Amino acid sequence: MVDRRNAGFPVGGGARTASRGGTRTSGRSGGRPTLEEVAARAGVGRGTVSRVINGSPRVSEATRAAVEAAVAELGYVPNRAARSLAANRTDAIALVVPEPEARFFAEPYFSDIVRGVGAALADTDMQLLLTFAGSDRERRRLADYLAAGRVDGVLLVSVHADDPLPDLLEQLGIPAVISGRRSAADPLAAVDSDNTGGARAAVAHLLARGRRTIATITGRLDVYGAQCRLDGYRDALAESGAVVDERLVAPADFTEEGGSRAMRALLDRCPSLDAVFAASDVMAAGARQVLREAGRRIPDDVALVGFDDSAVARHMDPALTSVRQPIEEMGRRMAGLLLQEIADRSGPERPRIILPTELVVRDSS
Amino acid sequence: MVDRRNAGFPVGGGARTASRGGTRTSGRSGGRPTLEEVAARAGVGRGTVSRVINGSPRVSEATRAAVEAAVAELGYVPNRAARSLAANRTDAIALVVPEPEARFFAEPYFSDIVRGVGAALADTDMQLLLTFAGSDRERRRLADYLAAGRVDGVLLVSVHADDPLPDLLEQLGIPAVISGRRSAADPLAAVDSDNTGGARAAVAHLLARGRRTIATITGRLDVYGAQCRLDGYRDALAESGAVVDERLVAPADFTEEGGSRAMRALLDRCPSLDAVFAASDVMAAGARQVLREAGRRIPDDVALVGFDDSAVARHMDPALTSVRQPIEEMGRRMAGLLLQEIADRSGPERPRIILPTELVVRDSS
């Protein structure tokens, strides 16, 4: 339903901008060409041009060619505002980041998502709006914004368990796709990576390397993904026949500082641990620092595995073994799902996509 | 077509629910309220409501109050598309980043700019579109995009000397504000930091510390800012009555590697130097490396000062004295200038704002 692209039109040459300060009453022919002008040029009606532009099949080949020629000659580009107004849609979707701006820029996760989404939208006429909803004030604005119908759909990432946004979206009937669900039962379409499987693979790897006392540093457990990673850790241990010692589980919050704190607690409670699975690379970095200070060598004394396979992992010394999530792909899939849902807002069918993760083994384990 | 990443900053209004899937032929009252409905409710004409919404002064207090009440009761929010169409504007501006996406997310410079711009736009109805123009393909798209009049104005950052974008903008007559001009003679409104003053302060500081043989490593001199920093270096020396020994000036290119090379040349030509002012932190990092290898202690043997006050500076060992630029403030001012220029595209007046820099003294000097 989104439209097709036309070839670029020369900028330096003919393109004159809409009369800087000219009166609206001033004659035609000044500004950008309109549908009507294309129609006249092609010798057809307005409706037909519209059909061609929007890729309707009910146009004869000859007519289509004539229109396309006229479009190219005139350098016609549809007027977004007019289209939105007439069609009652905005051709824009929002990527909602329920975090303060600072974190958005700090975490590579978001930039990968943006890249993926951007790729999926690249040859679409859809605009991507980035909205931060870190503070209460921002969230209130966002709610108004959504209610005002300023976007055709919403992409939601990194949602906390107590976040009412998904419900609001559902209630407003705005198409939405979520990544990082609050639970397995979220009402929205979702794209996730296989957190459980990734964590299981990481821990299995540690076991295979002969580690016996494997601790874990978890993310905020009100984040579904963090919970899954913890489940994966438990699963792997259970599968190996080991009993999980709860003292080996240290909750943290996905920050480096939190990782350090958790590591200190772990070292305190179980000085004999010989491996740590951190639920994020950033937390692993915090843990590494503490291990260093405690004189533990990595990986000789303690093996360390992270999650995310971010730049942090590659640049750590020693390079960090980590679970890679196909984040860019997730962004792409989210956008695809959303586009589809916008085009056809039919049933209450809520697709769930789970993308596989991959363990990237490096020097730290 | 062009990728438009956008940071949207929604504006508040009363929240009202959207009607999903109502036929356009279906009766009124279903969807969001329109201007007309507000007018009816307030017992005034459409024009008057429009005037109130847009803050026109030619409305009586009583009428304004009545309209505002109606707006609140109905939860009216103007329809963006309709407004754009009628007013022939888009209420969107683009922040053009002539870099690949990756660099955008990597450099704190950009996030600070975005934060500043966002702040300035926060209680405006203006949307911020982020566009990357790293590749040739992207730039061509951008040109089409701009020519198609999809934004009311453009914010341009980090422009290279041979970049034709400013000229294109000027030619298209699109309001634009640039930061990091190509030269003092750029056609556009500009916001810059006081590169000259910052450099002068850095060198004066070195002089005050008793350093006598102060060298400098410059950035690419085809970048206006780099030239300014060199001027500042010269000024400070001249003010102190010293004669600038041209052998103490080593040109580089803003890279770490370039900084190293320049430092080597400097050491070679003037082994007796006791201080170095590098025109960027990154180059200072390169210089530091070479000084280390040459057995010079910092700051005991050679004092080192950088420029940018980036993370590099804070994390260097020893922590680098550097010149801080008020980047967020620059973003804010850029947005302000652009808004102003869009509102009143009158004269060819091109304001230039130069923001003060600040020397942050740390251990390296």
Next chain:
DNA sequence: ATCACGTATGGGAGCGCTCCCACCGTACCT
């Protein structure tokens, strides 16, 4: 030839706003 049907096409009727012009009343002049 006549009818029925399907396909391609033209163009009217808006979408919800801004602009602008005509108009009203009142205040202030002569």
Next chain:
DNA sequence: AGGTACGGTGGGAGCGCTCCCATACGTGAT
């Protein structure tokens, strides 16, 4: 009193599209 101004107001005329209903023109069946 009549004239002139001007602040305040209502509403027509679009902005450039999409929708959808007519219409025109096939085609094959009757």
